[in-house]
Amino acid sequence: LIHEDDTCVLALTLINIALETMSDVDALAVRYPRLLNIMQNDLCRNLLRLSTSNDLTILGLALRVIFNLFNGIKDHLKVQLEVFLTSVHLRVLSFSVSPQTHERVWACSPERRELALESLIEFCREPMLMADLYLNYDCDMNCTNLFETICATLSKVANPEQNQVHTCNDDNDIAALATKPKLNILNRLALEGILAVIDSIARKCRSSSKFSI
Helix, strand or coil, X not given: CHHHHHHHHHHHHHHHHHHHHXXXXXXXXXXXXXXXXXXXXXXXXXXXXXXXXXXXXXXXXXXXXXXXXXXXXXXXXXXXXXXHHHHHHHHHCCEEEXXXXXXXEECCCHHHHHHHHXXXXXXXXXXXXXXXXXXXXXXXXXCCCHHHHHHHHHXXXXXXXXXXXXXXXXXXXXXXXXXXXXXXXXXXXXXHHHHHHHHHHHHHHHHHHHHHC
């Protein structure tokens, strides 16, 4: 198993280097349809499998490959991007119901959520991506409402009170409710993602107003 993990780390590292150093990945993919097919199918399928690994190094590298693929051949990855964002990023950041207490708890560890958040923020910072997500997914009856779901997820993670269950039984409980909760790294990252989304919308509005003059 250790040998397999080492092989995965090496393979993902090499793929990232290749995607980051190529001058025009999209042109190369169009020129060689077989290479494009491998990236769309075999590579994406294995990235989904590796995203469930318990090894944080493998998860981080897999998320980096996903982002580099988007940067390189995004026009050829509409279905794949939807699957990645919903089945990897948003799944890691989602809640699950505890079978013992029947309460909502985070589906994954804080470390995995931090990696997923950092990767999602990279997507949110991409110029025009938020507008593209809304137009190509939320406005498509056959696709997931990606823009809406990303914004809702970031808002939940940004809320420092999300995991706190309050029951007021006495004055001490009331005082505890009045105490302002502190933001942790996950809350701050989610807020950063929300700001990136707002900035993307603002940029789109400014560019639209320029063309309308």
